[in-house]
Amino acid sequence: MNESKHLSSAMLNKTLPELNLEVLEGDLSITEIKGKKPFIVNYFASWCVPCVAEHEVLKQLNKDYIIIGIGYKDTKANIKKFISDLGNPYELIMMDPEGRAAINLGLYGVPETYFINEKGKIKYRQVGPLTEEKFKNIVYLLNK
Amino acid sequence: MLIIKYYLILKLLLYPFLIFGVQEEAKIKKDLRSLLSELRCMVCQNQSLLDSDSDLANDMKKIIYEKLKEGKSKTEVKDFLVSRYGEFILFKPLFNKTNLLLWLGPILSFLIIGFVGFKKTRIKIKK
Numbered sequence: 001m002n003e004s005k006h007l008s009s010a011m012l013n014k015t016l017p018e019l020n021l022e023v024l025e026g027d028l029s030i031t032e033i034k035g036k037k038p039f040i041v042n043y044f045a046s047w048c049v050p051c052v053a054e055h056e057v058l059k060q061l062n063k064d065y066i067i068i069g070i071g072y073k074d075t076k077a078n079i080k081k082f083i084s085d086l087g088n089p090y091e092l093i094m095m096d097p098e099g100r101a102a103i104n105l106g107l108y109g110v111p112e113t114y115f116i117n118e119k120g121k122i123k124y125r126q127v128g129p130l131t132e133e134k135f136k137n138i139v140y141l142l143n144k
Numbered sequence: 145m146l147i148i149k150y151y152l153i154l155k156l157l158l159y160p161f162l163i164f165g166v167q168e169e170a171k172i173k174k175d176l177r178s179l180l181s182e183l184r185c186m187v188c189q190n191q192s193l194l195d196s197d198s199d200l201a202n203d204m205k206k207i208i209y210e211k212l213k214e215g216k217s218k219t220e221v222k223d224f225l226v227s228r229y230g231e232f233i234l235f236k237p238l239f240n241k242t243n244l245l246l247w248l249g250p251i252l253s254f255l256i257i258g259f260v261g262f263k264k265t266r267i268k269i270k271k
């Protein structure tokens with residue numbers, strides 16, 4: 001939970017802002033689960049090399065967690081290819097082609113992952129690729 | 145000839161509005177420049193948004209310009225960015241309770257050093 005001071009998110013413990021983004025795949029609606037169930041928001045891109053490594057971890061996590069993917073500064077075709085090549089861990093994929101919603105979330109770059117609790121509040125932000133070990137630590141800290 | 149006459153009259157009537165628009169844009173550009181120099185690039189961190197050419201900095205520049213164009217004040221834009229990226233985005237820390245010591249520190253140290261120096265000089269003079 002001890003993020004670097006410079007990278008600590010000002011959005012922690014704040015409600016996840018509205019993400020009015022175009023849906024690429026999936027019929028889940030954020031408004032349906034926000035404030036009811038915990039979920040994970042993962043910003044990724046097909047051109048981002050660390051996102052490829054992180055993707056394997058996300059695929060393992062999607063059995064137990066709802067993961068929402070947001071394609072950052074990417075094209076629909078590239079995101080579709082990325083998913084068909086590497087598999088789809090996301091229940092919902094949205095597009096942020098200009099990175100506008102990203103700034104509203106306080107994003108620095110991809111990959112970045114936000115953990116939203118059942119009250120709809122951002123409880124943790126992972127800057128950089130998520131590993132299995134990091135994920136276990138985050139879950140442990142969030143449940144403490 | 146008549147068309148030209150009407151055109152000139154119309155232009156004359158619209159002139160104040162045109163001037164107002166130009167002045168408005170100049171003010172927005174001036175505010176934008178001063179805001180960008182006060183804000184830190186969150187990727188480069190040692191550069192201001194004005195100097196930075198990173199992707200994130202360029203996206204922020206666009207959003208700041210749009211917000212100013214919408215009529216938001218410089219403070220409102222700064223508040224928005226602080227609420228998203230924290231106070232670290234500001235080169236100049238805010239004057240609030242948390243930063244009080246930071247702001248008053250130099251004056252306080254100057255007063256303390258001055259007081260001690262004054263006392264010591266007086267003791268020496270008495271001796």
